Amino acid sequence: MKIISVSKNFSPFPAGRTPADGPNSGQRFRDEFLVPSLKVGPVCIILDAEGYGSSFLEEAFGQLIPKGFNEEFLLKNLSFETDDETLVDEIFGYIKDEASR
Amino acid sequence: MPRLACSTFAFGPKLTKVYEGLLNLSQILKHATLAGHPGAYMKKSVLVKGIEIQRRIAHRRWWLRHLETRRKLARRGKGSISTLKRKAGPEKNRKNNAWFDYEAPVVMDFDANKENTLAYFDGLHSSMRERGSRIRLLFQQLRSISSEALIYLLGQIHLLQEKHGKQNLTGCYPKSRKIEHLLNESGFFGLLNIKKRKVAGKKTGSTRFITYKTGNKLQCEDIPKIRNELFGDDFEMPSHVKKEVYRALSEAMANVGEHAYANKAVSAKSLHGRWWIGASMSLRKNIFSLTFYDAGVGIPKTLPRRYNMELIRQALSVLPLIDPDDGAMIHAAVELGRTRTGKENRGKGLLDLHRLIDKINDGKLTIISRQGWYKYRPLRHQSGPMTGFLEGTLISWELPLTKSVNQLIDIEISDLELEDENNISV
Numbered sequence: 001m002k003i004i005s006v007s008k009n010f011s012p013f014p015a016g017r018t019p020a021d022g023p024n025s026g027q028r029f030r031d032e033f034l035v036p037s038l039k040v041g042p043v044c045i046i047l048d049a050e051g052y053g054s055s056f057l058e059e060a061f062g063q064l065i066p067k068g069f070n071e072e073f074l075l076k077n078l079s080f081e082t083d084d085e086t087l088v089d090e091i092f093g094y095i096k097d098e099a100s101r
Numbered sequence: 102m103p104r105l106a107c108s109t110f111a112f113g114p115k116l117t118k119v120y121e122g123l124l125n126l127s128q129i130l131k132h133a134t135l136a137g138h139p140g141a142y143m144k145k146s147v148l149v150k151g152i153e154i155q156r157r158i159a160h161r162r163w164w165l166r167h168l169e170t171r172r173k174l175a176r177r178g179k180g181s182i183s184t185l186k187r188k189a190g191p192e193k194n195r196k197n198n199a200w201f202d203y204e205a206p207v208v209m210d211f212d213a214n215k216e217n218t219l220a221y222f223d224g225l226h227s228s229m230r231e232r233g234s235r236i237r238l239l240f241q242q243l244r245s246i247s248s249e250a251l252i253y254l255l256g257q258i259h260l261l262q263e264k265h266g267k268q269n270l271t272g273c274y275p276k277s278r279k280i281e282h283l284l285n286e287s288g289f290f291g292l293l294n295i296k297k298r299k300v301a302g303k304k305t306g307s308t309r310f311i312t313y314k315t316g317n318k319l320q321c322e323d324i325p326k327i328r329n330e331l332f333g334d335d336f337e338m339p340s341h342v343k344k345e346v347y348r349a350l351s352e353a354m355a356n357v358g359e360h361a362y363a364n365k366a367v368s369a370k371s372l373h374g375r376w377w378i379g380a381s382m383s384l385r386k387n388i389f390s391l392t393f394y395d396a397g398v399g400i401p402k403t404l405p406r407r408y409n410m411e412l413i414r415q416a417l418s419v420l421p422l423i424d425p426d427d428g429a430m431i432h433a434a435v436e437l438g439r440t441r442t443g444k445e446n447r448g449k450g451l452l453d454l455h456r457l458i459d460k461i462n463d464g465k466l467t468i469i470s471r472q473g474w475y476k477y478r479p480l481r482h483q484s485g486p487m488t489g490f491l492e493g494t495l496i497s498w499e500l501p502l503t504k505s506v507n508q509l510i511d512i513e514i515s516d517l518e519l520e521d522e523n524n525i526s527v
Contacts (some may be wrong), residue, residue, distance in 0.1 A: 002287045014322035015354070015355060021359065050321065050343070051344040051348045053348050054348075054352065054357060083340065083341075084344065
């Protein structure tokens with residue numbers, strides 16, 4: 001299982017949806033970290049950054065569906081390490097929302 | 102000549118030095134002659150008298166020459182002596198450079214004195230635009246200013262400086278020392294390039310205001326800085342509140358970049374996508390507040406672009422309004438984000454503004470944009486129109502200190518007692 005620490009491997013200040021918003025966008029995190037890792041196997045993400053806006057979370061995780069990963073696969077292969085369980089529910093909520101569209 | 106050398110010596114080195122830059126030796130001779138002491142040993146008083154006579158003669162000659170020139174001009178039909186006198190000199194320039202004093206209202210607050218506060222900013226813009234004058238902001242009557250009004254003021258100053266030039270806007274030190282402390286801390290004097298001065302009296306420890314932050318891109322590194330600057334070593338935010346504050350501010354910044362300035366003609370490039378953040382804390386009132394401002398088109402204007410009209414109507418159907426005003430439009434925007442019923446994956450940013458209040462389960466969110474306002478307390482929404490106009494969008498969160506921050510060091514009671522005698526609100 002691959003472990004990704006958002007703060008250490010990506011940025012302590014993740015924010016925004018696309019690279020137009022800023023360098024630490026959800027799209028960059030998805031394309032550079034999540035997609036390559038999920039292609040190999042299960043991934044554990046440590047949510048240890050300063051915080052996460054909904055646009056970052058939706059773009060990074062919800063938009064994995066159009067990238068070819070289905071909801072079932074993501075529920076099975078994505079795990080999180082955080083002290084805020086509502087954040088995990090929110091992420092899976094975005095995945096479900098996107099899958100139902 | 103040897104006598105002259107002696108005379109210089111006779112006056113002493115001090116006096117010689119004084120006249121060194123003014124007179125040469127021949128002039129000294131001339132003065133002495135005028136005073137009736139040709140080249141003799143001159144007393145100090147005689148020399149001074151000679152210089153005075155010389156000065157008067159020179160001035161008289163200059164004045165006669167000056168009058169003659171004016172008479173000649175008058176004869177040529179280029180005006181009388183009196184009109185020439187009036188036109189001469191820097192009077193005309195002085196009129197153009199005059200400062201127009203613009204006084205602030207007694208209370209600047211979007212809650213307690215909304216109409217007057219908005220009218221003040223309206224007047225400020227029209228004064229600079231129509232009169233073309235240089236404005237000096239006065240705060241002689243100001244007794245109270247809210248943190249939202251202060252951030253809006255700083256934002257508007259920034260806009261006016263970009264529009265009309267920095268040299269055409271200045272300010273004065275306010276009458277109230279407490280207001281001066283507040284303006285000092287917020288960065289008001291720095292923005293107007295006014296030298297800060299030491300204000301007499303003790304600075305209240307129970308009220309803090311951080312220097313405003315501004316930018317035109319997603320600068321999330323600023324958020325922890327704001328927190329640290331505001332709370333210092335005395336307070337600490339619990340981790341979950343920290344994350345929610347980060348979330349709310351980062352989403353507000355992202356929204357500005359994406360929507361706020363779309364289709365807005367901005368006079369200066371540096372203003373495009375610009376936002377301003379301020380934060381304050383009052384121990385007496387037991388609150389800390391965060392204010393976020395952008396000078397974009399405003400939420401009501403961006404709404405139809407972000408959502409399709411059907412969704413807006415659906416969200417508005419709960420309101421007893423047929424023709425939605427700006428307040429109702431803000432309400433709809435927040436409601437659409439909140440319920441997540443939209444078919445698009447976007448438009449959830451406003452949800453994050455709510456979350457901060459929901460998570461703490463206390464406090465207040467206020468959004469003012471264009472001619473509408475919206476307020477949210479846990480499980481309670483309010484919105485409405487207003488008579489004035491606010492350029493862009495002003496978002497403020499007011500949170501209870503006791504629920505959102507842990508106090509690490511006891512603040513002296515005396516600090517609390519010293520809270521503003523003028524009842525400053527922050």
